[in-house]
Amino acid sequence: MKTRLCLYDTTLRDGQQTQDVQFSTEEKQQIARALDDLGVDYIEGGWPGANPTDNAFFDAAPKTTAKMTAFGMTKRPGMSAQNDDVLAAVLNAGTNSVCIVGKTHEFHVKTALGITLDENLGLLRDSIAHIVASGREALFDAEHFFDGYKANPEYAIACLQTVRDAGARWIVLCDTNGGTLPAEVGRITGEVIAAGIPGESLGIHTHDDTENAVACTLAAVDAGARQIQGTLNGLGERCGNANLTALIPILLLKEPYASTYDIGVSKKALKGLTRTSRMLDEILNRVPKKQAGFVGSSAFAHKAGLHASAILKDPSTYEHVDPALVGNTRIIPMSNQAGQSNLRRRLTEAGLEVPKGDPALGRILEEVKAREAMGYAYDTAQASFELLARDALGQMPNLFEVKRYRVTVERRKNKHNQMVSLSEAVVVVKVDGEKRMSVSDSMDEIGGDRGPVNALAKALAKDLGKYSALIEDMRLVDFKVRITQGGTEAVTRVIIDSEDGQGRRWSTVGVSANIVDASFEALLDAIRWKLVRDTKE
């Protein structure tokens, strides 16, 4: 019989405290659904009342199997829990679970709150009791617990006993400043349990300031804590929180955890871990961290010659787990034989059968390398990769030719004396020897300017002669931009995702110092891929 460990995700709250991270309401919803698919027990959605995004999120929070939780703080001194409007805003979010942070470190009680130690105990008691009385499950985040315990263990424990007696379901030991090392976290967690706070109600919340957040979490679990707080990709204040993207596979795959605990995440859901991690980076428009444990693109890349040759005989020689278990893939450098078999597999996926040893394989590899050095990303843009390979193999049909385009962006006063912008694009193509000229503006249905790329996309799709009917069911569903080279020599990479009526979705890439031209290249590839597929069928 395995012991149940509970996973509490705070990507949407502490994760949002990452520098430069600012989720939109829609992004929060998308992340909440991904967390629910993964199988975490709690999703901390934000702090109702703290900002408009969090309010909007709770107003229309997605239905999840995970317990949606509102975060807030204990009532303020000098007013009752009932009359504290900050606490009321948290309860008004209507979640069944409510987590509040409060002080347990005497220095912070005196310095930050400016009240007596006893007053703080009263404040903790009343806040938790108020949440419980309103019929909710109460969780308590014991801020600065480890530092507080080191300074005054009796008081820190008294705080925990107070919230326990007031009815808190979970008491979470927070290493708020991230400075406590694993051995100390383990020792203190054990002492807390010995002082009468049962492990079954204890959680652990660590930060990565010494790059030990994962280890500190494991140390607390080893000592008996039963709830783990963390974030996807280790987002969070300063250096981030404990990384659930590492902790989940450790707990599911590594001993002694795998045979001791049940964390409520299935082996099947685990296979979606890499995809979920990349999705979050996609939302944040960040380059995924290559060296991330388990999910990084380098996590199973074998560069050393000795390693690569042994891996071909038996992957367990240099891999501690099978990459497929977390939805990741093994990488063996392009340059060697294994690179070519990899390439052949990708070509087969694209419907291109190339025999082993065909010299075209080497040419394609060289071309991919050269273009990736310029900023292209063929891992993401599978459809552009296919077009490149078809070109190299002489299997690219002659579709249409773009003779020229021109796009104008203008900003000026309208008749109401307001500054408005509008873009206009002209595209000239040649299909079957015949020139076709199309024009479009960038206006959407409600009269808003969607910019030059929008105008260009519409003009390009407007008249492709005999191909026009084939692209009627196609639409642009996502647009991503990244500067792949900083500074004044900035080069832009644009990735465009398209969909069609048959439910296909494909990605294409364009790269240029000119952001409009990079977009145009990706748009063009999107249409070419669709036409290659549909004229073939």
Place this chain on the structure above:
Amino acid sequence: MKTRLCLYDTTLRDGQQTQDVQFSTEEKQQIARALDDLGVDYIEGGWPGANPTDNAFFDAAPKTTAKMTAFGMTKRPGMSAQNDDVLAAVLNAGTNSVCIVGKTHEFHVKTALGITLDENLGLLRDSIAHIVASGREALFDAEHFFDGYKANPEYAIACLQTVRDAGARWIVLCDTNGGTLPAEVGRITGEVIAAGIPGESLGIHTHDDTENAVACTLAAVDAGARQIQGTLNGLGERCGNANLTALIPILLLKEPYASTYDIGVSKKALKGLTRTSRMLDEILNRVPKKQAGFVGSSAFAHKAGLHASAILKDPSTYEHVDPALVGNTRIIPMSNQAGQSNLRRRLTEAGLEVPKGDPALGRILEEVKAREAMGYAYDTAQASFELLARDALGQMPNLFEVKRYRVTVERRKNKHNQMVSLSEAVVVVKVDGEKRMSVSDSMDEIGGDRGPVNALAKALAKDLGKYSALIEDMRLVDFKVRITQGGTEAVTRVIIDSEDGQGRRWSTVGVSANIVDASFEALLDAIRWKLVRDTKE
């Protein structure tokens, strides 16, 4: 009396096995000098004979106080140590210290080498004895030691005893596949010492595959190991090696390590740690990892409102060490989570004194929040924040007005029948009641098209009347784009970094569905900020 812990850096060898990392000889020399300045004991310079870069490095290795060490592997089966040309190449590098890797895991002895367990022991003994006989200090990297010990502890220990008896100065326990967790590393290290391998000759070499490399290293030290192997910024095969950039400040600043051990790195050298870390990223042309422990630019960034206000009273409230000790700096970003006291501090930094309780503070916070919900990011763009605040405070001078602009991007065939693109921008401004019209294209010095934003920037800066002289020393140094809302409703955020002749650097932001317009807004803010500063002074 403190115990001496020895630092062994392998950035130039294992670090070079990071995916996409390939140092030049000059870069290796530069890194070696930086490591020596830091005060590590050993610098593993590479594998002589393995590639031309490593040979060239050892041919002209910089003179260092640290022991320069050549890396290689045990002699191959079927030849004597004296006759193995691979081992000879390592010794020929002429270093006083030589580190060789060998097998200690029976599975690898049988599978990878295809020899008997006893033959492997002979091979270890002969290789170490040969190094010692040639008058060098011998180090032994026990590959796959932890996995080998778990599979066959007697044999793994027998390997270590063999190299100890053959005269190895250091025996390094390697967790080659990175899958061993800290508690197990600690337990096994203790058992190795109990089996007669003295802690004074034991080293630890871990990898970050479970994001526990730092913790595993500390666990081995706790158990008695006395040499630490790692790399700067945690470079290395797959997920990287133990990160010395985190381990060094932990060992120097955190208890129980600080008062127990001497690691040979001075407090003064520690102040250069952040600079050394950034220098390595500079060499690798990587964006430094913001959330890195101690040295990351977010490591002392306090975004949560509650944290930011407490930090203003006493930094120790939310910092586990003083950032100045590692040469890093504190950041209090402006964001929708920050409170009024943080806002006032930011305003003071911008030269705007606003009394506590001034209603303008609330207005500014609301404006910041509302605009951040639209996609603006004032954490990063502090100059745009200042302009917004000045507007709200009625302290924004009337500089110039943009009446309209128009930018055209064209792609067509040139006279050589090549497709080329070019952008052209027209900007009309009003300065002191007078209209001024400027035009520019997007061509750089070598005739390349830098795109519409470049044309627009040049046209805007071309003629601002009496202000033109003030912006002459200003230049755009970085340009970042991200889509803040995905899908077809994509909204673009542009951040522009500018510099001037006085060495000031500032960041501005623009947001729009129209990527060109977002860029224009950021450009405009960049000029306005510069003019506000320079007309005020």
